[in-house]
Amino acid sequence: MKKVVSIILSLSILLTLMAGCGSSPNTESGGANTNGGSSSGKVTIRFSSWDSAESFEQQQKLVDEFNKTHPNIQVNFEGYGDQYDTKISAAIGAGDAPDVMYMWNYPKYKEALEPLDSYIQKEGDSYKSNFYETLWNYNSMEGQILGLPVGYTSFVLYYNKDLFDKAKVAYPTDNWTWDDLHAAAKKLTDQGKKVYGYAVPAKPDPYDYEMFLWSNGTSYTGVNGTVQGYLNSDKAAQAFTVMQDMLKDGSAISVTSSNYGEAEFKSGKTAMYITGAWSVNTLKNAKVNFGVALLPRYSSNQKSVSAVGSSGVAISKTCKNKEAAWEFAKYWTSEELNKARIGYELPVLKSVAESQNFSSDPIYSKFYTMLEESKNYTPTLLKYSNWSDLSDSLTQAFEQMFNPSVYKNPKDALNDVANNF
Amino acid sequence: MKELTKKKKINFTPWIFISPWIIGFLIFTAMPLLFSLIMSFFNWPVIGQKVFVGFQNYITMFTKDAQFYKSLFITLKFALIFVPFNLIIALILAVMISIPVRGVYAYRVIFYLPTVVSGVAVSIIWGWILNGQYGVFNYILSFIGISGPDWLNNPSWAIVAIVIAGAWGVGTMMLIFYTAIKAISKDLYEAAYIDGASNVRSFFSITLPLITPTLLFNLVTSIITSLQEITLVLLLTNGGPMKSTYFYGLYVFNNAFVKNRLGYACANAWFMFLIILLLTALVFKSSDVWVYNAAGKNKKRSKTS
Amino acid sequence: MKLSKLEKTIFYILLTAFSLYFLLPFVWMILTALKSEAEAYTFPPKFFPSVWHFDNFKAAWNSQPFGTYLANSLIVAVLTTIGQIVSCSMVAYGFARFNFKGKKVLFTLLLCTMMLPWDVTAIPLYMEFKIFGWINTLKPLIVPAFFGSAYYIFLLHQSLTSIPRDFEEAAKIDGANEFQVFTRIFLPIMRPVLNLIGVLNIITVWNDYLGPLVFLNDRSKYTLALGLAAFKGVHTQQIVPTMAITVVMVIPPLIAFGFAQKYIIEGMSGAIKE
Structure with missing residues (x-):
């Protein structure tokens, strides 16, 4: 009886050892x-x-x-x-x-x-x-x-040349304002074919989206990490209102993919979107006829600034x-x-x-060019101690602004964030 | 050894049988378990200074963290829908594949197929199918005149989408039920048949009572897995839209690895541990009444009703 | 077993509905694996590829050392399955068929180990494996299986509770000792469930991703699941190779399932009579 026990035990130990040997043909480098x-x-x-x-x-x-x-x-x-x-x-x-x-x-x-x-x-x-x-x-x-x-x-505006040609709309220029973009988007939209002028990511990374505040003359936080009057300022709300307006009138589509709408752009369903340089090769490989322009400005006397x-x-x-x-x-x-x-x-x-x-x-x-324009801006990530929570709340605020089932007023959404910090 | 038992001395036999698990527990489980409990009393960033804070993590969790309650509530709600839904489907499927019709072998494979697919691929496929604008599912629904919701982008539908995609992997539970059903002696069914019992009656008076131990297993494990669900919500919705699928598992994961608060995440995890323990204890307590046990004490139920 | 007309109708309606639910996404996965990268992204999605790219499989397989990954995955799957079957059958038998002091406490402890999420124990476990010198080897994935997993032990335990006591008592009267009772009587009884555990274990370790991610560093140690996940970058997801490798990866567990299915049935007398 005891023999059987010892046989079973030693068998399981043996197997354990075997497992060890079999696993690593070259443990040395490890x-x-x-x-x-x-x-x-x-x-x-x-x-x-x-x-x-x-x-x-x-x-x-x-x-x-x-x-x-x-x-x-x-x-x-x-x-x-x-x-x-x-x-x-x-x-x-x-x-x-x-x-x-x-x-x-x-x-x-x-x-x-x-x-x-x-x-x-x-x-x-x-x-x-x-x-x-x-x-x-x-x-x-x-x-x-x-x-x-x-x-x-840095971030730039990508546009699909074929869709612009088809709708007979002039390509975006480096001097475009958001109003220009909005007007063009309306002309480019063809609801029947589910083609939209612009794509708004429903869940953008707040780190990236600080650029729209910068472009409109504010930022998430001021000196010493003040939030009130910065991320919930009128300028901040205004920066996102134009995007929400486009969603509401149907000239833009809310996209959920994590690539800021690359998939929709690639398949010719959206005419414009904003993203980083990582899409250049993907779009070239997919043989999309595209061009890029500087980010649109909020008014003709402002400059556009990009996140880096x-x-x-x-x-x-x-x-x-x-x-x-x-x-x-x-x-x-x-x-x-x-x-x-x-x-x-x-x-x-x-x-x-x-x-x-x-x-x-x-x-x-x-x-x-966008990199040079952004020289004097420091992202809140690098200067605010509780960025992870702030970013979390901001993500939710963006979702509320851009999700078709909510379309919360940007000012209200940002106020909610500011009141928690 | 037999003589030992007779003399009422300690019987070593069961200890020898369970020794692998005890050794494994001591080596691989006890330390990490204990360690995570200790970490829950520290301000323990994954990277940086560790500071002892007593019960602070637990206090913060209960008094200051609104997301904690939200995630907890969503997860309990999900479990409440998902566990019965999954159990019933698994049981129906298990019964179906044990009926020997032509082609049953193929159906078994088809029903089981999805469980073999890795989570990454599952989330991609369902992300496509349930896409509100261009997805196949809404396309099919449009044929029968239904305009489908924007599944993954609508806070009230996203949790339903998770249930639909999650139930795709029900094959594991089906197989476990199936194995239990196959273990039932066919004499019982023959006797019932001779007595003129219908198939439905046979199911409720023979099959169901005899697989209750397996039902208990599937119930307990699916409570545990649904309360810990993370893969699908991480890959399919990433907790969205607007945190409507920000399940507790994802909340803990993000606290640990994204927000760099491992100590806090441990406190979260241990609280969930207590909830699961409580639920499991309740299920086990109730199991004395409804689970068939031939080897244990309630022999009185060994005859089926 | 005879089905009534109504029962038959319900049966076939359910069969069709479930088959569509389970099969269609899978078929679509295969079709996507055969499309060109551009076509895989078209909206609205096209069901059939305009050109069938069978070479996608070869390209995906060659894009990473998948041969090595396959070998690693097979080593892990085979050894853990042996480990689980040996250890779980012993432990479950010990828990289900004996009464001893502390049994309740230990069994509760066993169940408890399933209840703490993986993420908070990962780092302590990492430290431990580092002390053992096991990081960047397959040992962290294999060795624990030889000490039993709570999930399978619990499953086996449940199947053993429905077996009447008379079994071992009769055997003991015939002069068999405790271990003979285990090996001669209970192992054969457990065989269908052990087959099931084998299948479940193969699939679990086959698709396990977080474990290998944390404990392995070099590509030479990667498993298939890790190779599959490597198609997903921070900003990109290579859909076509992901689908192609997923399709290939499904084959070995399905073969295992085919075998197990045969034995689950053979192991027990068929329950339902035609």
Whole structure:
């Protein structure tokens, strides 16, 4: 009887061990990852990004290139796509941060990141000044630089040329106001065919939509984080009223997809929408005949301002080989790599944008113009301590404004938010 | 060993049988469970300084967080619709696939098919089908003169959309019922048939009482899973529109991973744990009355009514 | 079993309705996998592709090292299934057929482990696996299965409670010891449910996404579900490859289901007579 017991027990232990062996043909590299070094004196760096399958291979090639030219450093590339935040949160929370990380949400991760000012200083002034100045703001917290700019996007107005031609409407210009856009949208709309002039995302990211407040002369918060009189000001409400009006008169459609209505635009169901540079390649590949213009203005004596979506590469505080990590971060933001990633990210180095003649490119120049216009604006994300809750409330306010079953008055919706903070 | 039991000493046999689970519990479950309880008493950002705050997380949750009550309420409402709906459909399907008609093998596969599809794909497909403007579902409804709602964009319909899409994966529960039905001895049905009982009567007097242990299982587990539901609302509606599907599971997930408040999320989770525990305890308490148990104490019910 | 005319009518109406509900979205998924990327996005959606792109499957499969992912998924599925069947059958038998001190408390504890959501235990678990040196290996996905999962133990436990006591008593009178009772009498009785557990487990681990996401880093360790999720980026979702891989991924669990279905029926005497 006891024999049977011991046989069963040892069998289950054996199986457990087998499970262990079967699982890992090369545990070594895994071990090396966490130790940050292996017997041969080679330093291992874990590099993680939000690349999905679409861009993974391309990025991997660039990493391989580095590994080839740096015999003492082995960089392992990890791409987590859409769930990047969950993955690195869990990893950092458990004390297992990747050494080099793609980064945009600095307020959330700042305490896990190594300040880079001293590293940058060593490279000399010209190194730093070659990056667009605006982007340093987006990669710094509390006066410390936490990441090297690696890519950015500003927002522009995309329009479908074929639909404009068909409706015999003149293409949008860089001087358009929202009233011009509204008038054009009415002409472009064909309710019978379910074609609409403009797309309003029902659930935009509040981070991005601060640009409409900026364009109309206000922002979510003032100095010391005051909310009252800023995000619920008349100017703020006015900025969104025009969009709601378009929805109400049927010249725009409320879109739920997370890509700001890319799917509808791609299939020719909407003539205009506002989004970042990530759509350029998608639309080119889908062979959509499109153009872009600067964001519309709220009145002819105002300028339009764009939100800047910025990405950087940051180094973990817990990284054991910071010099090697810096070496790689430098490589990743170099001219050569800026060039190699064109079409996937907009170059952040002035020298590259110049050598590629982006200032005369009918599409790319718009993004750089919008970037320049946005120089003096700092998003509330970077200066307001409780952004995550504010953003949550704002999202709900936007939904109430733009959801066809509610269409709440923008002023009321924004007042509700302001009264909670 | 037999002699030991006779002498009323501790019988080790059951302990040997359950030892794998006890060892596994101690190694893989106890620590994370305890740890999450400890974290619930801390201001514990995933990244940053951890500070002990006593019951503050629980107090904040009950007194200051309106979303906590909203999410809790929505989730309970969802469970109240989803659990009975799913159980009944699963049971109907299980009975159907146990009737030996021609092609039953194919129907079994068809009914079971959706459970094999990964959550990511499920949400994409249903997102298309239920699209208010261009979706297939409203297109089909228009043929019979119904103008369908904007399922995913209308706060009152979104929860219905989640139920419809969620029930697509009912095959697992169906299969569990089916296995239980198949385990019933066919002699019982033959005897009933000879006595002139109808099929419906056989179902209620033989099938249903004999699968009550499985019904209990499906009831308890579906209460647990529906109160913890997150995948569909995360991928299909992302809690919207206007938080009408911002289920408790999503609320906890966002607190932990988006808002960087792991300690608070742990407090949320432990509160839900208590609710589930309470509901499960109630179900078990009631099960003495309605669940058939041949091995346990209520032998009196071993004969079906 | 004979169905009356009314019963037959209801049966076939339900059958048709349910078949449409379960099958149509699936068929559409297959059709989408065969469309061009542009056509997959057209509004209103087209049911049939204008050109059938059978090469989509090959392209999707080759866009990532899916061969490696498949091997990893198979290792995890097979080993966890063995683990669950061995451990759950023992534990459920221990709980269902014995009375011992502390049983109620332990069984309650077992059920409790299902009640805490995954997200709040993920980070402590991560720390633990890191101490074991298991991060970026398949061990976190496999080893716990050898200690039983509450869900399956509970399921087996429920099926064992409807078996009368006479079974083991008769066997003991015939001179069988406790383990012989388990292996010779109860294992065969449990077989249909163990088959069921096998199927359920394969599907669960096959589509499990958050576990692999958190514990695995390198592509060489990825499972199929993780590869599938990698088609979703921050701003983009590659619909066609997602659908193509989903269709391919469905096949192995369906084969497992086919086998199990056979054994679930064979294992027990057919309940309903024609």
